[in-house]
Amino acid sequence: MSSRRNFQGTTASRLFVACIACAIVLSGCSSPSSSDGDASIGAGDRIPASSADPKNASMSHAHGIGRNPADGDVYVATHHGLWRLRDGDSLELVGRHLHDFMGFSVVGPDHFVASGHPNSVDGLPPHLGLIESKDGGTSWTSRSLLGEADFHALRVVGDTTYGWNSQDSALMVSTDRRAWKTLVDGAMMLDVAVDPATGETLLASSAKDQTTLELRRSTDSGRSFTTVEDAPQLMRFVWPEPEQAWGFGVDGTVWMSDDTGSSWKRVGSVKAPPDAASGDADELIVAAGGKLLASTDAGRSWDELASYEEP
Numbered sequence: 103m104s105s106r107r108n109f110q111g112t113t114a115s116r117l118f119v120a121c122i123a124c125a126i127v128l129s130g131c132s133s134p135s136s137s138d139g140d141a142s143i144g145a146g147d148r149i150p151a152s153s154a155d156p157k158n159a160s161m162s163h164a165h166g167i168g169r170n171p172a173d174g175d176v177y178v179a180t181h182h183g184l185w186r187l188r189d190g191d192s193l194e195l196v197g198r199h200l201h202d203f204m205g206f207s208v209v210g211p212d213h214f215v216a217s218g219h220p221n222s223v224d225g226l227p228p229h230l231g232l233i234e235s236k237d238g239g240t241s242w243t244s245r246s247l248l249g250e251a252d253f254h255a256l257r258v259v260g261d262t263t264y265g266w267n268s269q270d271s272a273l274m275v276s277t278d279r280r281a282w283k284t285l286v287d288g289a290m291m292l293d294v295a296v297d298p299a300t301g302e303t304l305l306a307s308s309a310k311d312q313t314t315l316e317l318r319r320s321t322d323s324g325r326s327f328t329t330v331e332d333a334p335q336l337m338r339f340v341w342p343e344p345e346q347a348w349g350f351g352v353d354g355t356v357w358m359s360d361d362t363g364s365s366w367k368r369v370g371s372v373k374a375p376p377d378a379a380s381g382d383a384d385e386l387i388v389a390a391g392g393k394l395l396a397s398t399d400a401g402r403s404w405d406e407l408a409s410y411e412e413p
Contacts, residue, residue, distance in 0.1 A: 232279055334357050
C-alpha cells in the first residue's frame with residue numbers, strides 16, 4: 103500500500119493542520135501566574151509546588167504520556183499537572199504540581215524528565231527549562247535552562263537527551279542534562295523520534311507551511327535533516343525498536359515503518375488527532391480525542407483505558 107495520503111481533502115483537515123502549523127511557528131504557550139523568575143533557584147534546586155488547590159484540578163490537554171516501570175501505571179503530562187492512571191482504572195493527580203507540563207519522557211522507574219510552565223508559583227520564570235523527578239513525579243528539581251527553554255518535545259535514549267526548544271526553534275542535545283548543544287536552528291518541530299539503537303537517525307514532524315506538515319529525517323545524529331518524499335503527515339512518533347517505528351497522522355491514522363522512517367504503511371487508526379504517544383515493542387499508548395488508548399497488536403486495534411477533557 104502506498105504511504106502517500108492526501109489529508110487536505112476536507113476543510114476540517116486543512117483547518118486542523120493550519121492550527122498545528124501556526125502553533126509551532128508561534129512557539130509559545132501561556133504560562134499562568136508566573137513572574138520574571140527567582141535567581142536563587144538553580145540547577146539541582148527543587149521546583150516549588152503550585153499554590154492552587156489540587157482538589158479543583160481536572161485533567162485536560164495531554165502533552166506527554168508514558169508507562170512507569172516502577173508501578174506499571176500510565177502517567178500523562180497535561181496542561182494542569184501530571185496525572186496517573188492508577189491500576190488501569192481511575193485518573194489521579196500526582197503530587198501538588200499543577201504546572202503546565204509540555205515535553206515529557208519516562209527515563210526509568212519513577213524517573214521522569216519534563217519541561218513547561220509554572221502554575222500559581224511566585225518567583226519562577228515562565229519557562230521551566232529541563233526539570234527532573236526521581237520519585238514518580240511527586241517532586242521536581244531544576245536540571246538546566248530555567249527561564250531559557252520550553253521543550254515541547256523531549257526524547258531520552260540512553261544517556262542522551264534530545265529536546266526541541268520552542269523559544270528559539272532549536273533542536274538541542276545533552277549527554278548530562280546540564281550542558282546543551284544546538285544541533286539545528288530554526289527547526290519548526292512538533293515531535294522528534296530517535297533511533298534507539300545508534301542515535302544516528304532522527305525523525306521530526308515539521309511545519310512545511312501553514313497548512314501542511316512534513317516528515318524530516320536525519321542520518322547524522324540530528325545535525326541536518328532532509329524531507330522524506332511521499333511520507334504521510336505525522337504528528338507523533340513511537341520508536342521503541344530499531345526495526346519498528348510508528349507514526350500517528352493528523353487524522354488519527356497509525357503508520358508503521360521498518361526501515362528507519364524511509365517508507366510507511368498504514369496499520370490502523372485511533373480516529374482522532376494524537377496529543378501524545380509512547381510505547382515499547384509490546385504496547386503502544388496514545389492520547390487522542392479525549393481518550394487514553396492502548397494497542398497490543400502493533401497499532402492494528404485499540405482499547406480505551408480512560409477519558410479526559412479536551413481543550
